[in-house]
Amino acid sequence: MSLFKRKSKVNGNSEEKLQKIPHQNKPSVARSVSVCLLGAEGVGKSTLIHTLERFAGFPGASHPEDSCVLLWKDVQITVWETHLCQLKEGTVPHADFWYFIVGVDDGMTADLYQVLEDAAALPFRGVFMSKSDCLSFIEDTEFIEDLKLEIEGYLEEYDIITEKFTFIQGSAYNVEITDFLDDIIRQ
């Protein structure tokens, strides 16, 4: 609560009163980061952004169609969707770091492989392996490990894998998408 002075008239005389007004519920922000999601057509970038926004959207934030603003554990996060063609066109937004979005159903596609040379200049810090809800059998653990190794091999060709690089398995259909949010804010 904060105090402010207000003049009011009592019996024709003006007098000052101290009144209490509640603070507006402003979320506290300790730091801000911006993140770009890059992936082939249909891997689930837009769906993931909608899920993130529903789960952790920043109250009152405005943003363009292909992005969202989140608040997760005191960190304000701006997430952008980017398409492979934007790399060639040089029309990608600036971001602190980047994630590849790869569908576990399609894996590393040829069009994604073709942009790796251009992507190598950007600060990538992980791969979000999307659509994991499509996997339902115990044997899928092995499938995911193999897919991860395969993707890793392609990224290593272009020195994209760094010490802090991570692979996160998830789904845009998971309403509580905490693993990905925790990874985004890690330092």
Ligand SMILES: Nc1nc2c(ncn2[C@@H]2O[C@H](COP(=O)(O)OP(=O)(O)OP(=O)(O)O)[C@@H](O)[C@H]2O)c(=O)[nH]1
């Ligand atoms: N099973 C499953 N389907 C998903 C998931 N995420 C997205 N989809 C479906 O995949 C399709 C494409 O999703 P989008 O989010 O439009 O993909 P995108 O990467 O934004 O596509 P572009 O913007 O065209 O490159 C839609 O039919 C989604 O419902 C997921 O996690 N699991």
Ligand SMILES: [Mg+2]
């Ligand atoms: Mg999209």
